[in-house]
Amino acid sequence: MSDGYRLDVRAVSFGGWSIFYLLVTVGTVLLVMANPTNSATGTAISAVLVVVLEALYWLVARPRLAGIRANSGLAWTFAALAIILFTIGAILNPWSALLLFALTPQIFMLLTPRPATVVIGALNLLPLAGRLLIESHTARQVIQDIGQTAFVITFSLFFASRILSISKQNEERRRLIEELREREAEVAALSAARGAEAERSRISRELHDTLAQGFASIVTLGHAVQGELDRDPAAARRHVALITENARENLAESRRIIAALGPGRLAGASLSEAVQRTVDTWRETTGTDVRLTATGQPAATSAAIDVVALRLVQESLENVRKHAAASRATVTLRYATDEVAIDVHDDGTGLDPTAATAGYGLSGMKARVSEVGGVFDLTSAPGQGTTIHATLPLTGPSASTGEAP
Structure with a gap:
């Protein structure tokens, strides 16, 4: 997904993601409340911040997700609020860190992979730094916290690669679909042109085989009549009758061609x-x-x-x-x-x-x-x-x- 590229609606509107986010949020709140820290107020604030953070996503970011562009101002605003609120909540109660399972895909859907990786790194490192500064830790606890943070960051990078791969596949699929539509339009245009050419050829043959021949017969009979008027009136009358008959047939043929029916002589x-x-x-x-x-x-x-x-x-x-x-x-x-x-x-x-x-x-x-x-x-x-x-x-x-x- 390149900077400024419009987010793939299929990637962000999939119903499974919504259920996943809801389960992660509810589970995180329950675990935070079930594992209070030294301060009950801190635990309550941590749980509230988890709910507020996800509420911001559902009420502000998600409804506009399909219409915004990656790395937009709205996306960065949500990312900044996520860093601040999540850091506070994770320092107050480490169990709120489980919300990262929801924040990670959300951030990657709002930002392009590289900036999203930086934000995910901040979401992992800032709470760790805050706890190390505020609380006393043994060397073993420090190593354990750093190891857990490194694991989460590694998972996030893997997740980023998957998101990038899916995004590229979707973009390639979209490009192929557009090309197919263009080819279909070209084929339709060519078919229409060939159909029109075939119809012109058919009508041309029809005119040549019917009206043109009929008019030629009328001209021939007309010349014959001119020479027969004085010397053979009976033959002239017979040929005039034929001229009338041919003209009538030509009229029927012209009407038949216009109505696209069969040849007049074949009627009945x-x-x-x-x-x-x-x-x-x-x-x-x-x-x-x-x-x-x-x-x-x-x-x-x-x-x-x-x-x-x-x-x-x-x-x-x-x-x-x-x-x-x-x-x-x-x-x-x-x-x-x-x-x-x-x-x-x-x-x-x-x-x-x-x-x-x-x-x-x-x-x-x-x-x-x-x-x-x-x-x-x-x-x-x-x-x-x-x-x-x-x-x-x-x-x-x-x-x-x-x-x-």
């Missing part, structure tokens, strides 16, 4: 039905021949898997429209016992898979599939079309929103 529909509607809308929008083939026994899939599968089909078809210049595309759903496989194939220009990893659509699809424990694969070559393949477990990680992370 199975995965196969949602993919079929996506294929039909894409065929009407682009004019490219695309067909859906479903094999196996359709099984119940989790909401997270439905989201990933539908987004995979939507993004794959959007890539076909943007980059493939294909005349035909096929979407295949294959249900197995514990998984569902999705293939999207086109007969377009193809691409170099090693150069396609930077495309956000492909990286987003791969990330989605990996997050639910699936496997993503891209097969393509220039001039040979492209096949996107994903295998997904039937049940993915649960989420309160029903979204893939």
